[in-house]
Amino acid sequence: SYELTQPPSLSVSPGQTARITCSGDEMPKKYASWYQRKSGQAPLLVIYEDSRRPSGIPERFSGSSSGTMATLTISGAQVDDEADYYCYSTDTKGEHRGIFGGGTKLTVL
Amino acid sequence: QVTLKESGPVLVKPTETLTLTCTVSGSSLSNAKMSVSWIRQPPGKALEWLAYISANDEKSYTTSLSNRLTISKDTSKSQVVLTMSNMDPVDTATYYCARTYCSSPSCYDNYMDVWGKGTTVTVSS
Numbered sequence: 001s002y003e004l005t006q007p008p009s010l011s012v013s014p015g016q017t018a019r020i021t022c023s024g025d026e027m028p029k030k031y032a033s034w035y036q037r038k039s040g041q042a043p044l045l046v047i048y049e050d051s052r053r054p055s056g057i058p059e060r061f062s063g064s065s066s067g068t069m070a071t072l073t074i075s076g077a078q079v080d081d082e083a084d085y086y087c088y089s090t091d092t093k094g095e096h097r098g099i100f101g102g103g104t105k106l107t108v109l
Numbered sequence: 110q111v112t113l114k115e116s117g118p119v120l121v122k123p124t125e126t127l128t129l130t131c132t133v134s135g136s137s138l139s140n141a142k143m144s145v146s147w148i149r150q151p152p153g154k155a156l157e158w159l160a161y162i163s164a165n166d167e168k169s170y171t172t173s174l175s176n177r178l179t180i181s182k183d184t185s186k187s188q189v190v191l192t193m194s195n196m197d198p199v200d201t202a203t204y205y206c207a208r209t210y211c212s213s214p215s216c217y218d219n220y221m222d223v224w225g226k227g228t229t230v231t232v233s234s
Contacts, residue, residue: 049212098158
């Protein structure tokens, strides 16, 4: 079955750049989106269609995709960005089947 | 402004069938942009996509649970219902519904832009 692979954890200091990767064989054919999940809150869309940012999401959040890897970049990470981040894409087998990556725990301290 | 709200039992027993309801406000389920997905997150684990239903009633399920899941909708009530049969303690999770926005006419590319707050379900005897 199709899988999206993320690193389990990443730690950066405040003000540094955090890059979270998501790899999948079908990435070249599909868009990726990214979700921030803070404890006790519903997931929040931060990037869609690889690199588009919803209104209200700070500019320090950006996304890119190249080959089999999508990347979420947080430029100048803040303590408030500490959360779990999940990538999402869809199966290429002609159905609307979605899939999440395993999630990356971002620590900012 | 579109909002979604999940509702259902807090506690179910093993082998029972779970029925969850997602009530949508601010848009009609017949709106072409109003597809809905269900997602869950067990304690300490990752998000898991479960099922999808489109405005024109196309449905899709995660492969591993396809024999236990049924998704349907009642447009007149603005509700999307997910049933999961033969519940097990490993199904203990917070269950979310989310508006699924299509990036392509087929909606084979999509993303979830509006989420409900989730409802927590515990499976225990």
